[in-house]
Amino acid sequence: MQLSTEGVLALAPDDASAKAARGLVLPAKWPLLGANEAAAWGECQGSGSKPYQTQVDLGGPAFRCSCPSRKFPCKHGLALLLLRAQDASRFTPTEPPAWVSEWLASRGEKAQKKEERQQEKAATAAPADPAAAAKREDQRWQRITAAGQELQRWLADQLAAGLGALNDERLRGWQTMAARMVDAQAPGLGLRVREAAAGVRDGADWPERTLQRFGLLQLLCEALQRRERLPEPVQADLRSAVGWPQDKAEVLAQGEAVSDCWTVLGMVIEEREDKLSERRVWLHGQQSGRRAWLLDHAFGGRGFEQAWLGGCSVQATLRFFPGASGLRALNAEAPAAAAAPVWPQVTLADEWQRIARRISACPWMGLQPLVLPGAVLLRQGEQWLAAADGRALPLQLGATDAWLLLAASGGRPLQLMGEWDGHLLAPLTAWSEGAAAPCWQRGAA
Amino acid sequence: MSVWTPLLPQAMVGTDRQAQALPAWPGEVGALVAASATSGQPSTDLLRAAAVLAVCSLAGAQGATWTLPLPAVAAEDHLPTLPSGPVQSALVWTLQEGPASLQQQAFAALAHAGLRLPTGLLPQALTLGRRSLALRPLLLPVLGERGLWLAAQNEEWRHVGGVSADAADDARWQEGSVEQRRAFLRQERAADPAAARERLQAALTELPAQERADLLTVLADGLGAADEPLLDSLRADRSREVRQAALALLLSLPNAAHPTRAAARMAALLKQERVMLSRRWTVDAPTELPTDAKADNLDTPRPKNETLGETAWWLYQLVRQVPLAWWTTHTDMDAAELLAWAGGTDWAEALLRGWRDVLFAAPEAAWCEALLDRWPAVSLRDDPASVLALLPLAARERHWLKRLQANELGGLLTVVQQVLVANPPGQSLSPTLSAALVAALLPRLQGQALRDDYALRALLPELCCALHLEALPALANLPRQPDETPSILQALQTMMQVIAARQAFHSLTRT
Numbered sequence: 008m009q010l011s012t013e014g015v016l017a018l019a020p021d022d023a024s025a026k027a028a029r030g031l032v033l034p035a036k037w038p039l040l041g042a043n044e045a046a047a048w049g050e051c052q053g054s055g056s057k058p059y060q061t062q063v064d065l066g067g068p069a070f071r072c073s074c075p076s077r078k079f080p081c082k083h084g085l086a087l088l089l090l091r092a093q094d095a096s097r098f099t100p101t102e103p104p105a106w107v108s109e110w111l112a113s114r115g116e117k118a119q120k121k122e123e124r125q126q127e128k129a130a131t132a133a134p135a136d137p138a139a140a141a142k143r144e145d146q147r148w149q150r151i152t153a154a155g156q157e158l159q160r161w162l163a164d165q166l167a168a169g170l171g172a173l174n175d176e177r178l179r180g181w182q183t184m185a186a187r188m189v190d191a192q193a194p195g196l197g198l199r200v201r202e203a204a205a206g207v208r209d210g211a212d213w214p215e216r217t218l219q220r221f222g223l224l225q226l227l228c229e230a231l232q233r234r235e236r237l238p239e240p241v242q243a244d245l246r247s248a249v250g251w252p253q254d255k256a257e258v259l260a261q262g263e264a265v266s267d268c269w270t271v272l273g274m275v276i277e278e279r280e281d282k283l284s285e286r287r288v289w290l291h292g293q294q295s296g297r298r299a300w301l302l303d304h305a306f307g308g309r310g311f312e313q314a315w316l317g318g319c320s321v322q323a324t325l326r327f328f329p330g331a332s333g334l335r336a337l338n339a340e341a342p343a344a345a346a347a348p349v350w351p352q353v354t355l356a357d358e359w360q361r362i363a364r365r366i367s368a369c370p371w372m373g374l375q376p377l378v379l380p381g382a383v384l385l386r387q388g389e390q391w392l393a394a395a396d397g398r399a400l401p402l403q404l405g406a407t408d409a410w411l412l413l414a415a416s417g418g419r420p421l422q423l424m425g426e427w428d429g430h431l432l433a434p435l436t437a438w439s440e441g442a443a444a445p446c447w448q449r450g451a452a
Numbered sequence: 453m454s455v456w457t458p459l460l461p462q463a464m465v466g467t468d469r470q471a472q473a474l475p476a477w478p479g480e481v482g483a484l485v486a487a488s489a490t491s492g493q494p495s496t497d498l499l500r501a502a503a504v505l506a507v508c509s510l511a512g513a514q515g516a517t518w519t520l521p522l523p524a525v526a527a528e529d530h531l532p533t534l535p536s537g538p539v540q541s542a543l544v545w546t547l548q549e550g551p552a553s554l555q556q557q558a559f560a561a562l563a564h565a566g567l568r569l570p571t572g573l574l575p576q577a578l579t580l581g582r583r584s585l586a587l588r589p590l591l592l593p594v595l596g597e598r599g600l601w602l603a604a605q606n607e608e609w610r611h612v613g614g615v616s617a618d619a620a621d622d623a624r625w626q627e628g629s630v631e632q633r634r635a636f637l638r639q640e641r642a643a644d645p646a647a648a649r650e651r652l653q654a655a656l657t658e659l660p661a662q663e664r665a666d667l668l669t670v671l672a673d674g675l676g677a678a679d680e681p682l683l684d685s686l687r688a689d690r691s692r693e694v695r696q697a698a699l700a701l702l703l704s705l706p707n708a709a710h711p712t713r714a715a716a717r718m719a720a721l722l723k724q725e726r727v728m729l730s731r732r733w734t735v736d737a738p739t740e741l742p743t744d745a746k747a748d749n750l751d752t753p754r755p756k757n758e759t760l761g762e763t764a765w766w767l768y769q770l771v772r773q774v775p776l777a778w779w780t781t782h783t784d785m786d787a788a789e790l791l792a793w794a795g796g797t798d799w800a801e802a803l804l805r806g807w808r809d810v811l812f813a814a815p816e817a818a819w820c821e822a823l824l825d826r827w828p829a830v831s832l833r834d835d836p837a838s839v840l841a842l843l844p845l846a847a848r849e850r851h852w853l854k855r856l857q858a859n860e861l862g863g864l865l866t867v868v869q870q871v872l873v874a875n876p877p878g879q880s881l882s883p884t885l886s887a888a889l890v891a892a893l894l895p896r897l898q899g900q901a902l903r904d905d906y907a908l909r910a911l912l913p914e915l916c917c918a919l920h921l922e923a924l925p926a927l928a929n930l931p932r933q934p935d936e937t938p939s940i941l942q943a944l945q946t947m948m949q950v951i952a953a954r955q956a957f958h959s960l961t962r963t
Contacts, residue, residue: 012536030549032541035928035948093537163495169466215456218463219509222502229503359514366511383522386605392518399518410575413605417526417571417598429510446571 010092013448014316017274018068019085020284020305022450024078031086034097040090041107042098047091048107049098051083061087062107064114068314071110079310128256147192148234151249154191155231158184158200162221162228170207170214178204195250199224216430223370241369243329248371253328259339262326267292269299270320270348272376272424273435275449282306288315289376289424289435290325290336291351298361298376299325299336313338317436318445319345331368334376347443350422353378355396362427377427381420382437384413393423393432403431408449412437415447455481455505459498467494474501481508526601531568533596534960540570542956545949547576552584553877553917554950559590560878561957568596578603581612586877588612589631625651630663637670645674653682661691668697675701680708687749699749699773700813706775713748714773719782721767733783735797737763738770749773764802771806776816779807787822795828804831815842824851841874848874849885856888864892865908868915875918886923889915897930902940909943916950921958924951 019025031051034040038058039050046065050058051074059074061083070084090097103111161184168177181204188197203220206213230237230245237245247253269290276286288301303311315321325336362375379400382393391402391409402425404412415421415437425434437447458475471494476482485504489497534540546558559577562569569577578599581591595603595613603613611629624636641648652667659667668686671679679701686698687710702710717738725732745751750773754765779790794803811819820843827836840848852867868889875881881889893915896902902909916924928951930944 012541026548029541029544030945030949032545033949033952034538035952036945089541093541159496159499162499163493166463166498167466167468167495169464169469171464172466212454214460214464215454218456218459218502219506221499222504222506225496225499226503226507229500363511366507370507370510385518385523394518394522397518398515400515407575410602410606411572414571414574414598414602417601418523419525429513 010088010316011318011444012089012092013445014318015085015088015092017317017448017450018080018088018314020078020080020276020310021278024080024082024085027082028085028089031082032089032093034090037087037090040087040098041101041103042091042095043100043103046103046107046111047087047098048103049087049090051086053083059083060106062110063087063091064111068316069114070310080314125256125259147251150191151193151251152231152234154188154193154196155228155249157191158188158196159225159228162225166221170217173207178207192251193249195248196224196227198250199227226370238331240329240331240333244331244369244371247328247330247335255337258328258337259326262328262337263333264324264326265292265295265297265299265336266322266324267295267297268320268322268346268349269293269325270350271315271317272298272351272378273426273449274315274317275426275433275435286311286315287374287426289426291376291378293320293349296351298334299327300334300374300376301325301336301338316345317448318348318438320348321345332365332372333368334365334372348438348445350438351378353380355380374426374428377425377432379423379425379432381440382423383418383420384409384416393434395420395423400427400432401430403433404449408434412447421446455509459501459505462494462498463502467498474498477505481505484508523605524601527597529568529596529598531566531596533570534562534567536570539956539960542953543569543573546953547573547580549946550950550953551914551917552587553914554953555580555584556587556590556877557917557954558957559587559594561960563590563593565960567960568594569599571598574599574602578606578609578612582608588629589635590878592629592631630666633663634667634670637667638673641670641673645676646678649679649682656686661689661693664689664691665693665697668694668701671701672704675704677705677707680705684708684710695749703773703775703810703814706777710748711773711775711778714770715775715778715782717742717770718774718778721770722782733785733793735767735799735803737767737799737802739763741766760802760805764799767799768802768806771803772809774806774810775814776807776810776819787816787819788825791822791826791828800828801831804828808832808834811839811842817843817847821847835870835873837870837873840870841876845879845882849882853885853888856892864889864896865905865911868908868911871918872911872914877917880920881918883920883922886920889919890923890926894926897927897944902943903937909940912943912947913950916947917954921954924954927951 016025016028019028036052037049038052039048041048044065046062048060048062051061053059053074059072061070061072061074061081063070063084068088070080072081072083074081074083076082102108181200185197185200185204188194188200199220203217203224206216206220210216227245227248230241231249234242234245243253269292272289272291274286274288276284278284284305286301286303286305288303290299290301291297292299301315303313305311323338323340325338327333328335328337358378358380362377365372365375379393379395382395384402385392385394385399386409391404392399393402402409412434419439421437421439423432423434424436425432427433433449435449436445438445455477458477462470462472474485474489474497477485481504485501488500488504491497491500534543543558543562546554550558574595577591577595581588591612600613603609613629624632628636637648637652640651649671652670655667656664671683683698683701683705687695687702689695689698699710702708705711721736721738723734723736725734741750742748750766750769752769754760754762758765760768776787780786783790783793785793790807791804794800794807797803807819808823811823820839823832823839824836840851843851852871855863855867871881871889880886896905896908916927919927928948
């Protein structure tokens with residue numbers, strides 16, 4: 008596996024873990040370091056008398072450590088991988104000790120069992136009572152459709168009264184409306200109303216931003232009214248937009264399968280409320296030219312099931328969610344061994360064309376992957392911009408990351424990949440034309 | 453003016469109060485808006501128009517037009533960057549958490565190996581350089597073109613950087629950072645003292661006081677009679693700092709007019725008495741300020757909480773202007789004898805403080821040694837370490853070795869503290885002193901002593917920056933104690949990191 012310091016640090020559940028891991032990259036702290044083709048392991052001197060036993064399954068990478076930390080992966084696991092990335096020769100090539108081989112064997116078993124369970128599930132996939140399930144589904148759609156009607160009337164009422172008349176009391180009414188949507192099993196609608204409420208009086212252009220949010224909600228409500236007459240992929244998009252998740256097992260079993268060598272264009276982990284972290288991985292298929300988006304959640308710093316490294320490529324068969332934009336996907340197996348990335352060769356016009364096509368197919372996708380070829384970083388007052396081809400996009404970028412990106416660019420054009428929300432681009436990765444390793448990744452300071 | 457502007461009046465006021473036909477947009481978008489305005493309800497038609505505009509503007513967004521010129525790009529670097537690996541990770545740790553003197557060593561090692569900082573570390577290094585003046589001259593050579601360019605992009609880093617090392621002489625002097633200008637002037641002073649003096653003199657009028665005083669110190673190299681007129685004129689500079697710097701330099705020109713006048717004034721206050729068979733020197737304080745006190749910089753007003761009385765203060769001002777060599781010649785006493793004599797007079801504090809000031813301006817080893825042997829703690833508030841710092845390294849180390857061998861209580865801590873104050877960063881202690889320090893430290897590290905010695909524990913990482921490399925392995929593999937507290941562990945770990953980092957940086961200079 009190709010390991011880079013930045014790539015390993017991108018696996019850290021938060022900045023504190025990354026920093027702590029760097030502090031442990033000291034050979035003196037590791038009285039024992041060993042590795043074979045499948046795994047690396049080591050004993051790390053911690054605060055107790057007994058050293059921690061840390062091991063990494065390089066195939067994942069998957070981590071395990073005897074330390075009591077609830078962070079996953081913990082600083083020891085990250086430090087072990089960092090050491091490995093810096094100087095693999097420090098690791099004695101040997102047979103793994105029992106505590107490593109047992110874990111590896113149990114991982115293999117678990118994976119096998121999981122597969123068996125899935126096969127079993129597939130075998131018994133037919134629901135016990137398809138008629139009852141269909142009826143339940145029908146009832147939920149009815150509730151959501153009714154909620155959509157209510158929301159549409161409410162939207163019209165807001166514009167009849169005028170946005171200028173908004174006061175705190177009326178805004179509380181927006182929150183009530185959002186809660187009603189959640190009660191009607193349409194949390195996606197509720198979330199959009201809450202976002203619209205949060206956007207009121209935020210920035211000089213808030214009236215048009217609010218109108219834009221209302222417009223997208225109106226479109227959603229009208230689509231719900233004629234849902235059954237819409238093509239199936241659009242129906243699937245509607246379902247996602249109202250916050251009714253697709254069954255992952257179903258996607259894995261029936262979703263469109265695309266096998267390819269996928270370049271990880273960018274990866275971001277964001278902390279949400281209630282110790283929830285969200286990870287978005289953006290992929291580009293080297294043969295298919297297809298873009299894919301993997302969305303995962305993890306609770307309480309427990310880490311994600313599959314580890315993804317930024318700035319490398321991975322052979323995998325992705326299963327795509329049904330939907331007209333065809334972006335979101337799942338990966339069934341843990342990603343196989345990583346290789347150097349092959350960056351997409353794109354023109355700016357092509358990139359905008361892709362985005363236009365995806366938005367016209369499904370306007371409710373919040374974030375779009377965008378590769379800006381030949382982007383130059385600029386600063387206007389406090390606002391950072393990326394200029395390419397005579398146009399400039401405002402960036403959503405913290406100061407530390409921005410200065411690192413500027414240092415990496417030296418003012419020269421870079422290939423810049425980020426998440427585009429229609430107004431701001433949040434850069435995730437930058438690379439130079441012709442170079443394999445990314446020269447900058449967000450948060451890899 | 454955006455595509456939304458025509459909709460805003462209605463949306464803000466509300467369709468109830470301002471029901472009117474929807475505005476028209478050109479092209480297919482406009483046709484679609486018009487075609488969907490069929491609900492018969494103004495507010496719903498407005499929402500439908502918003503829906504069309506929202507989707508079309510999202511799908512058609514391509515950012516704003518940018519017609520301004522793009523900023524200049526960084527010049528090509530000809531220095532290679534430090535490759536990733538153990539040395540780089542030691543550098544990352546050093547910049548984040550390492551002691552300041554280790555950071556200086558890291559930059560010096562990089563410069564010695566002809567390498568520059570990896571671009572990913574430049575922002576952090578520049579931020580450190582902004583906070584630490586001592587770091588800047590060492591940082592400058594490892595910034596590379598990229599780092600200099602980056603520094604110029606950020607207001608806060610601008611004075612850390614400067615112009616490219618390849619720039620012409622004139623640009624380095626005119627546009628460089630303070631460090632670059634000082635380095636340039638120093639270089640010129642070594643090659644052509646008169647040219648450097650004339651360059652400085654020409655620039656003096658436009659320089660701020662701090663920089664005038666700073667650059668003036670460059671003249672200390674190759675100081676000669678030709679510099680006297682400039683220094684003498686600067687005694688009247690409007691900045692106290694500059695006047696002090698000029699006076700300090702004049703002390704190293706004993707034949708110059710000003711120190712000669714001061715010596716003559718002093719001579720008038722010293723008398724020799726015959727007591728029995730021996731002769732004894734006595735000193736009087738001036739009874740009043742001379743009329744030309746201002747012209748000769750003797751009129752510094754006495755601060756309010758000064759311990760010296762009025763006349764003692766005048767004496768102190770005068771003593772500060774007399775070179776130390778004059779005292780030994782005039783009285784035929786050596787430094788130790790003079791110190792002992794001064795202690796017996798009524799004017800001990802004025803004399804000692806005056807001598808101390810002269811000693812710091814123009815260090816003389818004999819006086820340093822004499823002071824350290826009999827530290828007049830009553831009169832001098834300085835730490836002896838500051839006088840140690842004036843001595844050449846070998847003399848300093850002799851003093852510390854003596855102290856360590858005496859094996860007094862607290863001796864180790866005092867020596868360690870003095871080493872850290874007096875030892876210039878980047879200069880290692882000799883193998884002999886380092887070994888002696890390690891030998892004194894080891895029993896403490898292995899026993900219980902460190903547990904209660906907070907002061908010593910806190911100094912360990914910095915001490916490891918100063919010890920000779922050969923002495924480090926003895927500290928790198930300490931046996932672990934079963935009852936270590938987390939804070940001891942932290943201190944030992946930091947110490948270990950420092951040792952590992954120093955060895956890593958050293959590996960650069962070997963290759």
